């Protein structure tokens with residue numbers, strides 16, 4: 501990735517859910533190598549914002565724009581990894597086979613599945629059905645997904661929840677590597693992140 505060019509801009513975003521405005525007039529810009537932390541009380545709209553940026557919820561107003569370092573016709577959704585509360589694992593499939601599925605999504609090929617599992621220290625469980633993983637292990641398997649396909653935008657919803665101290669440090673290294681490679685990230689969090697954020701967007705209480 502060319503470090504100079506990746507840039508995600510949001511202008512005057514508004515999202516409504518169930519007929520109620522969750523937030524309005526939210527604007528930000530995240531450049532290559534930058535991490536924007538989204539903070540706010542429970543219900544302030546942090547997850548809603550991430551889901552809207554990922555294209556999972558419609559915007560009531562405003563616009564999003566992604567300028568990619570790599571020339572591509574793909575939109576924000578195809579350029580973004582959404583790391584949400586649900587891990588998206590298929591419980592009957594092995595950890596390795598789950599990761600193999602993820603390698604087929606659009607994006608620049610990243611690490612081979614087993615190497616990605618090594619990075620999150622799950623390679624010893626690669627044959628286990630994903631349904632048997634603990635909460636933190638599921639989170640780590642989901643994290644490995646970010647490594648098998650490279651996408652410049654990481655949308656991270658409470659990324660360190662359920663992670664133990666060691667896994668949180670590993671996550672910090674992976675995120676730092678992503679940013680150092682010219683990626684960018686938007687992270688909703690209640691806790692300090694293991695990587696210093698470039699800026700903070702504080703959403704008001706609902």
Ligand SMILES: Nc1ncnc2c1ncn2[C@@H]1O[C@H](COP(=O)(O)OP(=O)(O)OP(=O)(O)O)[C@@H](O)[C@H]1O
Pocket residue numbers: 517518519522540541542543544545546547548549688706
């Ligand atoms: N489907 C829905 N219909 C109506 N309101 C919804 C719906 N889903 C979420 N909301 C409301 O949207 C608001 C924002 O929720 P959101 O999950 O984005 O908050 P959050 O800041 O991520 O909170 P938390 O810190 O608890 O994770 C909440 O008041 C929630 O009740």
